[in-house]
Amino acid sequence: MGESYGNFRVGNDEKIMPLITSANVACGFHGGDAVTMERNVGLAKQNSVGVGSHPGLPDLMGFGRREMKLSPAEARAYTLYQSGALRGLLEAHGMKLQHVKPHGAFYTVLMKSEELSRAVAEAILDLDKSLYWYMPVPNKSAEWASSMGVKVVGELYVDMDYTAEGSLAVRRQQNEFEADPKQTAQKIIRFLDEGKVRSLDGKDIEIDATSVCVHGDSMNAPTTLRVIREELARNGVEVTSIKRILP
Secondary structure (H helix, E strand, O other): OOOOEOOEOOOOHHHHHHHOOEEEEEOOOOOOOHHHHHHHHHHHHHOOOEEEEEOOOOOOOOOOOOOOOOOHHHHHHHHHHHHHHHHHHHHHOOOOEEEEOOOHHHHHHHHOOHHHHHHHHHHHHHHOOOOEEEEEOOOHHHHHHHHOOOEEEEEEEOOOOEOOOOOEOOOOOHHHOOOOHHHHHHHHHHHHHHOEEEOOOOOEEEOOOOEEEOOOOOOOHHHHHHHHHHHHHHOOOOOOOHHHOOO
């Protein structure tokens, strides 16, 4: 959420916010700017949505989807700097930062490096030990962060595909592929019933997730979210705040 900046528009924040319980708000490095951040804080407050920072690599031109070589000091500082800016805006509106979720290529480099993952985990703990770290699972980064006492929230990605190894099939342009809303909803229903998703090659993969991620920069995100909510309600599933699920 909040990935627009200046005259550049991404996503449909106003239409999406009423349909979600947690928002990952861009903090100015890969997308977003101060005005857009505060606007999304206001939207989240109106809709009782928990807000987390979505820190990215300093790469507006590449929308944070190009990998960079980072030092642990850089990974820590990028997390603190961007999350701290959003926390200031939240506090001005009487709200608290709920979680942290690194964006795009920032995630990719973290999953490859224990040293970088621990630097980000340390930053999260220094910000607030009650913060959650949202991340796709399974991956080693989740294990490293959990071992340090960070509250990890595993995510199920329903508008992206999984490889046979359980990793995400990442596309540079998310809107190159628009997931069918009905199929997306059925993917969640199957996950809730069986704890599994189907990979691109037809293999069943077990996922241990507590949250479902839908990308706000997908053109059909509002429609997808509406269909998901309708199908979940039809199947007796309640969508609720992470704070009602995890301590």
